[in-house]
Amino acid sequence: MENYNETSVYFMLLGLFPPSRTGMFLFIVITFIFLMALFGNFSMILLIFLDNNLHTLMYFLLSQLSLMDLTYISTIVPKMACNFLFGDKSISFIGCGVQSFFFLTLAGAEGLLLAAMAYDRYVAICFPLHYPIRISKRICVLMIMGSWIMGSINSCAHTTYALHIPYCQSRAINHFFCDVPAMLTLACIDTWVYEYTVFVSTTLFLLLPFTCIAFSYGRVLLAVYRMNSVEGKKKAYSTCSTHLTVITLYSAPFAYTYLRPKFLRTPTEDKALAVFYTILTPMLNPIIYSLRNKEVMGAPRRVIRRICSVKT
Numbered sequence: 336m337e338n339y340n341e342t343s344v345y346f347m348l349l350g351l352f353p354p355s356r357t358g359m360f361l362f363i364v365i366t367f368i369f370l371m372a373l374f375g376n377f378s379m380i381l382l383i384f385l386d387n388n389l390h391t392l393m394y395f396l397l398s399q400l401s402l403m404d405l406t407y408i409s410t411i412v413p414k415m416a417c418n419f420l421f422g423d424k425s426i427s428f429i430g431c432g433v434q435s436f437f438f439l440t441l442a443g444a445e446g447l448l449l450a451a452m453a454y455d456r457y458v459a460i461c462f463p464l465h466y467p468i469r470i471s472k473r474i475c476v477l478m479i480m481g482s483w484i485m486g487s488i489n490s491c492a493h494t495t496y497a498l499h500i501p502y503c504q505s506r507a508i509n510h511f512f513c514d515v516p517a518m519l520t521l522a523c524i525d526t527w528v529y530e531y532t533v534f535v536s537t538t539l540f541l542l543l544p545f546t547c548i549a550f551s552y553g554r555v556l557l558a559v560y561r562m563n564s565v566e567g568k569k570k571a572y573s574t575c576s577t578h579l580t581v582i583t584l585y586s587a588p589f590a591y592t593y594l595r596p597k598f599l600r601t602p603t604e605d606k607a608l609a610v611f612y613t614i615l616t617p618m619l620n621p622i623i624y625s626l627r628n629k630e631v632m633g634a635p636r637r638v639i640r641r642i643c644s645v646k647t
């Protein structure tokens with residue numbers, strides 16, 4: 336078989352949309368979701384930066400989530416849109432590696448950050464007197480740095496493997512971005528060992544954080560159940576259930592995709608599931624974390640009032 340493992344080689348991304356009216360409709364929908372995600376996450380970062388009331392550790396974590404989501408969706412959708420609009424499905428070997436690296440870094444980092452945010456809420460509600468000790472500024476920074484660093488290390492290992500194996504004559508990746516497992520279907524060698532590393536990474540960066548998140552929110556709900564305030568109970572139950580729903584929309588399709596053996600996976604199903612954790616979740620996160628939060632909802636008014644007072 337001919338070896339195409341050279342930096343001058345181009346892969347072909349077959350994409351998400353069929354070349355039809357249905358495809359154009361889906362493209363418009365995805366573009367709208369992408370713009371909403373950009374606006375929502377950028378607005379969240381800007382408000383947290385400008386509003387003094389949001390200068391707390393909880394909102395610092397939230398700003399990092401928005402930054403991850405903003406970068407996450409921008410890594411995938413613009414290239415996918417260009418390929419569809421201009422009919423050029425090619426992506427360079429190096430470009431594919433770069434896209435894969437950022438995707439895996441942000442995916443792993445976000446799973447760990449969501450666990451850190453759940454732990455923050457767990458300590459704040461269940462151990463309010465211990466909160467300044469358990470969640471200090473130093474610990475908050477360490478959790479954020481740890482998420483980015485561990486996500487980068489995991490991503491670097493997977494991407495390096497993908498860029499150093501020999502690829503055969505077919506270069507058509509049946510996906511809308513450079514997903515490493517989809518790339519490995521084109522490999523000239525048996526990649527069964529790599530399948531185990533995918534299982535380990537998915538467990539460490541998705542299943543384990545999700546278990547911690549579920550445990551944290553479970554303890555929060557138990558603590559809320561003991562509250563005397565009925566209104567407080569309703570608000571806490573609503574918030575926890577909403578957050579868990581969004582986290583599940585992110586984690587469940589991701590884990591289901593990567594934990595299945597290769598022979599049980601189909602490109603169509605993988606692409607459909609990938610839409611949830613690459614496109615929908617980055618749009619939903621700022622909506623969920625803002626609409627359910629009075630402090631965030633009141634931030635635009637406070638920022639505008641502050642700007643007007645400075646001008647006068």
